[in-house]
Amino acid sequence: MKLYFAPLEGITGYIYRNAYRDVIEEGSHLIDKYFSPFISPGVNQPLSRKEIRDILPENNKNICLIPQLLGCRAEDILLGIKAIKELGYNEVNINLGCPSGTVVAKKKGSGLLAYTEDLDEFLYKIYEKADIKISVKTRIGKNSPDEFYEIMDIYNKYPMEELIIHPRIQTDFYKNTPNMEMFNYAKANSKNRLCYNGDIICAENYKNIVEKYTGKAKPASLVESIMIGRGFIRNPMLIYEIKSGETKDVELSEHKKKLKRFHDRLLADYTEEMSGERPVLFKMKELWSYMGDMFPDSEKLLKKLRKTESLEKYKAIVGEIL
Numbered sequence: 594m595k596l597y598f599a600p601l602e603g604i605t606g607y608i609y610r611n612a613y614r615d616v617i618e619e620g621s622h623l624i625d626k627y628f629s630p631f632i633s634p635g636v637n638q639p640l641s642r643k644e645i646r647d648i649l650p651e652n653n654k655n656i657c658l659i660p661q662l663l664g665c666r667a668e669d670i671l672l673g674i675k676a677i678k679e680l681g682y683n684e685v686n687i688n689l690g691c692p693s694g695t696v697v698a699k700k701k702g703s704g705l706l707a708y709t710e711d712l713d714e715f716l717y718k719i720y721e722k723a724d725i726k727i728s729v730k731t732r733i734g735k736n737s738p739d740e741f742y743e744i745m746d747i748y749n750k751y752p753m754e755e756l757i758i759h760p761r762i763q764t765d766f767y768k769n770t771p772n773m774e775m776f777n778y779a780k781a782n783s784k785n786r787l788c789y790n791g792d793i794i795c796a797e798n799y800k801n802i803v804e805k806y807t808g809k810a811k812p813a814s815l816v817e818s819i820m821i822g823r824g825f826i827r828n829p830m831l832i833y834e835i836k837s838g839e840t841k842d843v844e845l846s847e848h849k850k851k852l853k854r855f856h857d858r859l860l861a862d863y864t865e866e867m868s869g870e871r872p873v874l875f876k877m878k879e880l881w882s883y884m885g886d887m888f889p890d891s892e893k894l895l896k897k898l899r900k901t902e903s904l905e906k907y908k909a910i911v912g913e914i915l
């Protein structure tokens with residue numbers, strides 16, 4: 594089973610990816626593919642300077658990176674693909690899963706799923722003209738899981754590199770439980786290879802998916818990969834729990850030294866990249882809004898961390914936590 598690292602806007606940029614590869618993976622390629630935070634190309638500017646910097650090959654050495662594109666106009670996506678190809682990439686991912694209200698209001702991300710005729714035309718134009726491998730990341734609908742039957746019929750028209758399914762509707766955001774009935778429908782009916790995404794935050798979650806969709810007792814499955822985002826961000830060491838076959842959280846004491854090195858690498862790189870303490874503190878606090886879940890006994894320290902405006906005090910608090 595291949596493992597993919599899902600993108601999270603504002604966190605999993607090239608600085609984070611490089612630190613994860615060097616410190617957590619130790620260069621051993623435990624992650625098969627990383628996906629970039631979405632790029633939203635416009636008519637006059639296919640990629641912004643920031644977006645180009647994030648996906649520049651020299652900023653992603655020894656990383657299998659798949660740039661992700663977000664949009665509702667095929668013409669814009671094709672311009673983005675052209676710019677990405679010029680950087681040397683041979684695969685892109687189209688985001689039809691983002692549930693953000695501001696994205697959906699522009700008919701992008703999972704917002705496009707409500708307009709199936711437009712969705713079909715959008716994909717037709719892209720697959721007709723783009724000379725590159727294209728995967729799609731999707732939800733199962735906008736307002737109702739029943740929308741997925743028609744959406745799947747549309748997806749089956751196109752030769753996708755992979756179909757990555759987060760089995761929730763847009764209005765679920767990240768609440769409720771993934772709709773495995775609809776994922777099973779995709780498994781039984783998809784003409785494209787499938788990747789599962791959603792709610793894998795521990796090794797047991799991963800093991801349950803693998804056992805359900807693979808194994809000697811079952812015929813060859815179209816489910817060949819699993820994408821994890823928040824699970825890896827919440828617990829960067831989850832990759833080791835998965836690879837070792839553990840079905841419960843490994844003792845934090847075994848991982849704290851590596852977590853400390855990972856944290857310190859991120860802090861150093863963000864400090865070098867950004868101007869001033871405030872943006873660095875904001876970036877690190879955003880990371881701790883996820884990683885804090887690993888330390889339920891450190892709530893007082895985490896509260897102090899959230900309130901501090903001093904980088905030196907921040908470092909002292911992290912030293913206590915880790």
